[in-house]
Structures are given as C-alpha cells and as structure tokens.
Amino acid sequence: MLPFETIEEATIFLGRNLTVAETLWFNYSAKKSDYCLYCHNILFLFLIFSVVPVPLVFVEMMRSLGFDKYKIQPKVSLSLSDMFRCYKDVMRMFVLVVGPLQLVSYPSIKMIGIRTGLPLPSAWEILAQLGVYFMIEDYTNYWIHRFLHGKWGYEKIHRVHHEFTAPIGFAAPYAHWAEVLILGIPSFLGPAIVPGHIITFWLWIALRQIEAIETHSGYDFPWTPTRYIPFYGGADYHDYHHYVGGQSQSNFASVFTYCDYIYGTDKGYRYHKKVLRKVSCCTSFVVYPLLLDKASFLDKFGLAIERGI
Numbered sequence: 001m002l003p004f005e006t007i008e009e010a011t012i013f014l015g016r017n018l019t020v021a022e023t024l025w026f027n028y029s030a031k032k033s034d035y036c037l038y039c040h041n042i043l044f045l046f047l048i049f050s051v052v053p054v055p056l057v058f059v060e061m062m063r064s065l066g067f068d069k070y071k072i073q074p075k076v077s078l079s080l081s082d083m084f085r086c087y088k089d090v091m092r093m094f095v096l097v098v099g100p101l102q103l104v105s106y107p108s109i110k111m112i113g114i115r116t117g118l119p120l121p122s123a124w125e126i127l128a129q130l131g132v133y134f135m136i137e138d139y140t141n142y143w144i145h146r147f148l149h150g151k152w153g154y155e156k157i158h159r160v161h162h163e164f165t166a167p168i169g170f171a172a173p174y175a176h177w178a179e180v181l182i183l184g185i186p187s188f189l190g191p192a193i194v195p196g197h198i199i200t201f202w203l204w205i206a207l208r209q210i211e212a213i214e215t216h217s218g219y220d221f222p223w224t225p226t227r228y229i230p231f232y233g234g235a236d237y238h239d240y241h242h243y244v245g246g247q248s249q250s251n252f253a254s255v256f257t258y259c260d261y262i263y264g265t266d267k268g269y270r271y272h273k274k275v276l277r278k279v280s281c282c283t284s285f286v287v288y289p290l291l292l293d294k295a296s297f298l299d300k301f302g303l304a305i306e307r308g309i
Helices: 008-014 021-030 034-038 040-051 054-061 080-104 106-112 123-148 153-157 160-164 177-182 184-193 198-215 234-247 258-262 266-282 294-306
Strands: none
Touching: 008 021, 034 040, 034 106, 034 198, 040 080, 040 198, 054 080, 054 234, 080 177, 106 184, 123 177, 123 198, 123 258, 153 160, 153 177, 160 177, 160 234, 177 184, 184 198, 198 234, 234 266
C-alpha cells in the first residue's frame, strides 16, 4: 500500500510531477495492500496457463490448412481430448500446489526487498533486470534439469513431464508436484539477487511462463520474434529433448543454448541437425521432419553421440 493519501502528497515526496504510468499506478495500487498486489501472480499465472496455449490448440486442429509444415514432429497428432486432459492436470496442479505456494511465499518477497511504491522503474531498468533474471534462471535451471535426468531424478520425478514426447503448449507446466516446487527456485533466485519493483516481478513471471509455452509449442514458426534473440533455444531446440525422452543427455537449458554448448550437452542435437540437413538436400522437406525411424536414429546415431561414443 502506498504511503500517500493523494497524488499531491506523492508529487511532494518525489519532488516532481508523476508520469502518466505513475499516475495510473497510484490510482490502481494506492488502497491495495502489498500482499494483494503480490497475489496478482495467481491471476496472471492462471490466465497465462489457460489462454496463451489456446491458439496452439487451433493450430493443431487445423494442421491440414498449411500449419503441418511447421510441426516439428509431424508424425505425431494430438486430439482435442488429449490436450484438454493435459490442461485439466495442469489446473489441478495449479490449484493444489502453485496457487497455495504463491499465497504462503509472500514473506520471502518482502524479505528480499521487492517494492510496490513510487517511483516506478524506468524501461531500461526493467529490461536490465529481466535480462539478469533470465540468465540466472537459465543457468541454475540447467543444472537442476541435468540432475532430474539422472536415474533417481527421472524415475521419481521428471518422467511425468516427459510423458509428452511431442510437447504442446499446455504441457509446459505439466510436471510432478516436486518438480514444480524445485524449479521454482531458479525463478526466484534472480529477483532475490537483484530485487526490483513488483511490476518487474510480474513481467518476469509472465514472460518466463510464456517463453516456456512457446518452447513447448511443438511448432517452429519462421515469424517467431524470439528467433532474433542471441543464443535462444526455442521450440525446435527443446523439442529434441522431449523427442529423445528419458535417455536424453542433451539440450537441458530452459531458455538459451550457451550452457549446453559450454558443457557439451548439445552434441546429440547438433549431430541430429547435421543428419537432417544432409537428408533434406535430397528431399523436398526443409523443416525438422524426423524422417528417420525414431528408434533406429536414437540407437544408431543420437544417443551414441550424446554419450560421447
């Protein structure tokens, strides 16, 4: 809750007139508690999980209208009931785990210093902090993800997320409850190290989940804006990880590709792409068509490269 009763008091405190954005923020947040503002995360996550993947559902249902050429694994087709079942499971996890976690984690947000008052951060400050959050999350998520692909981590926890070998948008948050809790740590580390405004925190949570949905979309669209982000993995990159499944020792990074490159965990993927490029030179297919039989490819090429054989 802002410590000002009127805009005039806020103006005196700042020593200048409020910007348009700050005036809007004052009018919206002045009478709301910090806890109420923090709990907006629950609404944002519900809307993102429910709404953002919907266009991908229509694309999946209308593949015959020209979208099939963008499907990363075109041999796999999911029915509307399959996607709705995934959404129901995600919402169950949201109600039982994600929502309650948001409700009880408010003290940690206050402890690290996320602020709700004036002045609002500049656009450059928001962008810089978001960049730091993505880098920190990506690095820590990489190592946790590698751990979850160990024998115990995969069998006990991570195998749930890999039930979708050809991922869809709704499957981005589809996971074991323990994985949901564990992977909340990398998302929290950035704001803990570089705390900012609650608006920046909202944007971080929203953008990270939207990115995860795009990465799990199952489609490699040429017009996707994220293609222009340096070292960005994207749907094609992460789709390979799901395609290989539990045996995968490749493409662990959540957002960028540099960790996999540095630590040598992208060899299977790069070899896979090399083979497909050679095959595409002799065919009319130009996207990731998985032309080779999956079991044959993995046994003869992909897993051997990943394991350094």
